Amino acid sequence: MNNILVTNKVTKQFGEYTALDNISLEIPEHSIYGLLGPNGAGKTTLLRIINQITYPDKGEVLFDGELLKPDHIASIGYLPEERGLYKSMKVGEQVLYLAQLKGLSKHEAKKRLKYWFEKFQIGDWWNKKVQELSKGMAQKIQFIVTVLHEPKLLIFDEPFSGFDPINADIIKDEIINLKNKGASIIFSTHRMESVEELCEYIALIHQSEKILDGKLADIKREYKKNIFDVGLEVENGEGLLQELTTKFNLISSNSLRNDTQLNCKVQLPTGDSRELLAFLSNKAIVKQFVETIPSANEIFIRTVQSKDAHE
Amino acid sequence: MRFLFEPYKAKMPMNKLPLIIKREYLAKVRNKSFVIMTILSPILMVGMVVLIAYLAKINDNERHIIGVFNESQYFINDFQSTPSTSYVHFKDLTLEQAKDSIVGIGYYGLLYIPEGDTMEEVAQNAFFYCKDAPNAGVTNNLEEIFQDRLRELKLRDLGVSTEEYASIRENFEIHTSTFKGQQNLKEINLLKIIIGGGFGYLIMMFIIIYGGFVMRSVIEEKTSRIIEVIISSVKPFQLMMGKIIGTSMAGITQFIIWIISATILLFIAFLFFDIDPSSLNKGADLAANMSPGMPNVDQTMQAIAQEIFNIPWLMLITFFIIYFLLGYLIYSSIYAAIGAAVDNETDTQQFIFPIILPLMLAIYVGFFSVFNNPHGPIAVGFSLFPLTSPIVMLMRLPGGIGEGGVPIWELVTSILLLIITFIGIVWLAAKIYRVGILTYGKKPSYKELFKWIKY
Numbered sequence: 001m002n003n004i005l006v007t008n009k010v011t012k013q014f015g016e017y018t019a020l021d022n023i024s025l026e027i028p029e030h031s032i033y034g035l036l037g038p039n040g041a042g043k044t045t046l047l048r049i050i051n052q053i054t055y056p057d058k059g060e061v062l063f064d065g066e067l068l069k070p071d072h073i074a075s076i077g078y079l080p081e082e083r084g085l086y087k088s089m090k091v092g093e094q095v096l097y098l099a100q101l102k103g104l105s106k107h108e109a110k111k112r113l114k115y116w117f118e119k120f121q122i123g124d125w126w127n128k129k130v131q132e133l134s135k136g137m138a139q140k141i142q143f144i145v146t147v148l149h150e151p152k153l154l155i156f157d158e159p160f161s162g163f164d165p166i167n168a169d170i171i172k173d174e175i176i177n178l179k180n181k182g183a184s185i186i187f188s189t190h191r192m193e194s195v196e197e198l199c200e201y202i203a204l205i206h207q208s209e210k211i212l213d214g215k216l217a218d219i220k221r222e223y224k225k226n227i228f229d230v231g232l233e234v235e236n237g238e239g240l241l242q243e244l245t246t247k248f249n250l251i252s253s254n255s256l257r258n259d260t261q262l263n264c265k266v267q268l269p270t271g272d273s274r275e276l277l278a279f280l281s282n283k284a285i286v287k288q289f290v291e292t293i294p295s296a297n298e299i300f301i302r303t304v305q306s307k308d309a310h311e
Numbered sequence: 312m313r314f315l316f317e318p319y320k321a322k323m324p325m326n327k328l329p330l331i332i333k334r335e336y337l338a339k340v341r342n343k344s345f346v347i348m349t350i351l352s353p354i355l356m357v358g359m360v361v362l363i364a365y366l367a368k369i370n371d372n373e374r375h376i377i378g379v380f381n382e383s384q385y386f387i388n389d390f391q392s393t394p395s396t397s398y399v400h401f402k403d404l405t406l407e408q409a410k411d412s413i414v415g416i417g418y419y420g421l422l423y424i425p426e427g428d429t430m431e432e433v434a435q436n437a438f439f440y441c442k443d444a445p446n447a448g449v450t451n452n453l454e455e456i457f458q459d460r461l462r463e464l465k466l467r468d469l470g471v472s473t474e475e476y477a478s479i480r481e482n483f484e485i486h487t488s489t490f491k492g493q494q495n496l497k498e499i500n501l502l503k504i505i506i507g508g509g510f511g512y513l514i515m516m517f518i519i520i521y522g523g524f525v526m527r528s529v530i531e532e533k534t535s536r537i538i539e540v541i542i543s544s545v546k547p548f549q550l551m552m553g554k555i556i557g558t559s560m561a562g563i564t565q566f567i568i569w570i571i572s573a574t575i576l577l578f579i580a581f582l583f584f585d586i587d588p589s590s591l592n593k594g595a596d597l598a599a600n601m602s603p604g605m606p607n608v609d610q611t612m613q614a615i616a617q618e619i620f621n622i623p624w625l626m627l628i629t630f631f632i633i634y635f636l637l638g639y640l641i642y643s644s645i646y647a648a649i650g651a652a653v654d655n656e657t658d659t660q661q662f663i664f665p666i667i668l669p670l671m672l673a674i675y676v677g678f679f680s681v682f683n684n685p686h687g688p689i690a691v692g693f694s695l696f697p698l699t700s701p702i703v704m705l706m707r708l709p710g711g712i713g714e715g716g717v718p719i720w721e722l723v724t725s726i727l728l729l730i731i732t733f734i735g736i737v738w739l740a741a742k743i744y745r746v747g748i749l750t751y752g753k754k755p756s757y758k759e760l761f762k763w764i765k766y
Contacts, residue, residue: 015762051543053749070546078543082751084536089338097334101327101544142540 002065004029004153004184005050010059012045019045021208022059027153027186027201032179034199034216035188036300041205043188044081047155050186051078064152074103079146081157081188085130085138092126095145102149109148116144120170135162143171147178154178155186160194172198192297202296204303212303216296223294223302226268227251231288232280237262240283248276265292327545328553335557339524340564349565353573361580375419375449380409382426383433389456390422396452398422410440420445422453430464503709504682506622510631511677511702515670518639521562522646522666525555526659529650529748538748547745555643622709630708630722637729638701642666644740651747658754673699677706685710691721697732700725739764 005027012020020042027033037043048054050061052068061068063075086094092113099109117123120140130138139162147154156175160168175198179185187198195202195216203213212219234240237255240262244250253264262284268276273291280286294302339345379390380401390398399418401409406423413421420441427433434457439445463476529551532538541550649662673693681690685707694704694717704725710716746763747755755763 015765048539048749053539053542073544076543078540080539080543082536082539084538084540086338086532086537087535088342097330098540098544100330101541145540 002029003027003062004064005186006062007046007050008060008062010046010049010056010061012042012049012054012056018208020049020056023205023210024059025203025210025213027184029184030179030182031200032175032185032187032198034195034202034296035186035205036190036192036195036202036296037205038190038304041190042208043190043205044157046205047078047080047157047186047188050155051076074149075152076155077102077146077149077151077153078155079142079157079159081161083139083142085141087129087131089130090126091128091130091133091141094130095141095148098145099148104149112148113144116148120144136164136167139163140167140171143174147174151183153184153186155188157188158190159187160189160191192295192300195296204300206304206307211307212299219299220293223299224271224291226271227292228266228268228273228276229288229290229292230262230264230266230276230280230286232262232264232284233260233287234262234284235260243283247279263288326549328549328556331545331550331553332557332560335528335554336560338528339558339561345561345565349568353569353576356569357573357576357580360577364581375446377449378409378413378418378421379424380404380406380421381424383424385427385430385433386424386457386460389460396449413440414442419449430461434461503622504706506627507706507709508678508682510627510705511674514635514638514701514705515674517559517562517566517635518642518670519667521558521639522643524558524562525643526646526650527656528554528558529647529744530653530656530659533651533654533748533751542748547748548741551644551647551741551744555640555647559639559643623711626712627705627708631705633726634701634705634729637726637733641697641729641733641736642670644737644744648740648743648747651744652750652755652760653747654751654754669696669698670702673702677703681706685717695721695725695728697725697729700729 003026005025007023007025010020010023011018023042023046035043035046045054049056050068052070052073063072066072089097095113096106096109099113100106104112114123117126122137122140125133125137125141130141133141143159146156154175159171159175163171172194175185175187187195189195199216201214202216202219204211232240237260241250241253241255241264244253244264244266249267251265251267253262255262266276271291273289277286277289280289374395374397376397376399377390378401379398381387390400392398401412401421404412409421409423420439423438423440424433425436425438427436437457439450439453463473466476467473532541545553645666649659649666652662653659676689676693676699680687681693681703684690690703690707693699694707704717704722707717712722713719742764743760
């Protein structure tokens with residue numbers, strides 16, 4: 001698969017402070033790529049470099065196989081975390097202006113804006129001034145401006161902040177929609193829960209360094225500990241529990257309703273669960289058998305902690 | 312990639328500057344306070360002028376009646392009524408009675424001239440009684456009459472006759488000329504000062520007003536957080552220049568509207584109020600009328616008109632535009648950098664003072680030194696120094712270029728220095744601007760600004 005964007009050992013310093021330290025990333029085409037990290041990790045600096053707002057001190061950025069150049073701006077849509085609009089300007093004029101700055105003709109921009117304004121049912125905002133809009137309304141306008149020129153690469157920095165849950169869902173659906181239409185998306189956030197459902201790939205940035213990247217499913221597989229969550233219906237819970245303890249590595253257990261219902265966690269040496277399942281189905285009715293997959297949040301915390309411990 | 316719309320080959324306009332200029336221009340021109348200022352200023356200005364002219368007219372119409380109670384044998388015929396003051400002579404009364412009757416009749420005041428042996432003694436003891444503190448014009452008139460008589464008396468003692476004294480009271484003015492024989496009139500020099508000073512002052516005002524607009528506009532973009540959205544589509548330098556150019560075009564529009572509407576309003580006002588514009592410089596008229604001994608008044612006026620045509624307007628306006636553009640660009644890019652460095656307007660004070668300083672210095676040096684000695688070391692120095700040259704050089708230029716005026720090498724050096732400074736300052740300002748617009752939080756120190764330049 002092609003990479004829409006590659007950063008190669010990108011380093012950026014502000015005086016003494018290193019904001020990015022040798023960051024190398026490969027962002028595949030037609031995917032949603034999560035750029036994760038706590039506040040101040042360097043995510044925004046990296047996004048600014050991709051948008052050619054600032055330039056790296058060392059390293060290079062390739063867009064669609066070419067070294068990043070000013071022309072690429074028309075192929076990138078960026079929704080910054082610190083975003084706003086001209087307060088005293090009318091909505092319509094403002095979106096037209098921003099669209100034209102991205103290289104659309106006035107005519108083309110109007111046509112596309114009509115589509116989006118109808119889609120979001122905000123046609124009557126056209127002549128309003130931005131200061132009359134609520135924060136969520138302004139965010140919708142900013143989203144439209146970001147995607148209007150249908151760029152190959154879309155960059156969303158904390159796209160859901162400022163949205164109520166309903167509108168956040170609308171925007172989430174639009175992001176997935178855009179991905180399905182073929183856009184590549186970088187999604188930067190420090191809120192891990194939104195990552196799980198959207199991102200195929202992630203990179204973790206911590207204290208200016210990349211500490212982890214790859215396909216989310218692979219990472220999870222790597223970080224899982226072969227722990228299985230088991231729910232059983234048994235006649236003699238006590239006896240089964242003792243057998244389990246001798247044969248397998250039992251991590252935790254608790255029984256309910258007079259010993260007839262048993263929940264436990266078992267860790268296996270490999271991901272092969274056949275032996276355990278065979279043993280269990282022989283002795284009890286298996287109500288639940290799930291491998292525990294770590295959440296992005298857990299992975300993040302574990303990686304950061306282990307990294308801090310190494311230092 | 313399947314697009315929603317037909318594939319549109321986005322034309323990347325190489326130059327987004329016109330778009331930015333247009334937005335900045337419209338944003339400024341449509342701004343409510345800008346519109347109000349544009350409409351109100353000429354009305355206020357014309358209103359002031361009309362008010363002054365009107366008051367002057369009313370004042371002229373007021374006639375002071377002054378009682379003269381003369382007990383001496385001097386100054387008998389000196390207090391003769393004039394259009395503005397009437398003198399009523401009182402006789403055979405006591406001073407108290409005279410005072411009472413003045414108050415009773417409601418005259419303006421009473422001049423009491425006591426008895427005395429000499430004219431000097433009499434003049435020394437003369438007294439003017441008035442209801443309130445007397446009008447300066449009235450006392451001046453009285454004093455002049457006394458002074459004139461005293462001077463005449465003393466000169467007579469020295470053997471100068473009254474006729475002879477009258478003949479030396481004629482107004483005198485020296486005629487000057489350059490070595491090339493060009494007639495120079497004193498009025499012309501005054502005119503040149505007005506023109507040069509006017510141009511210099513205009514530049515300073517424009518820089519302070521519209522530089523401030525540029526700065527506030529940058530701060531607004533920072534606080535509304537639109538800056539990062541814009542800056543992902545255009546280069547910071549383009550945005551900065553677009554802002555400066557758009558704002559100054561709005562400024563020029565405002566100036567043109569001011570000049571046109573003020574002229575029209577003034578014309579209407581004078582027609583409506585029936586005010587003779589010349590009443591504003593009555594003093595000059597009076598001086599001209601009072602000296603019939605000066606035969607060449609018409610000639611002088613003609614020569615002035617001639618000289619106005621002779622002033623190298625084309626050269627002046629050309630250099631005005633050059634110095635105006637370069638000076639304005641230098642200062643407004645500094646203003647833009649300041650706006651980018653801070654988060655709100657209150658933080659700008661510390662940075663603005665050092666910019667206004669050279670401007671003020673230029674104006675003061677211009678008025679106090681350059682006009683007196685247009686080719687002295689101070690005038691030359693300040694007209695070469697790039698931060699003051701746009702103002703100071705324009706004050707020197709009405710004197711012409713080359714022989715008798717500004718030497719060509721000075722002019723060329725001054726413009727070259729200005730261009731070099733322009734490039735340097737805009738480059739520095741753009742660097743500060745580029746970092747500043749994306750930096751929020753505390754107000755940076757000069758040290759930090761210096762660091763930003765190196766990023």
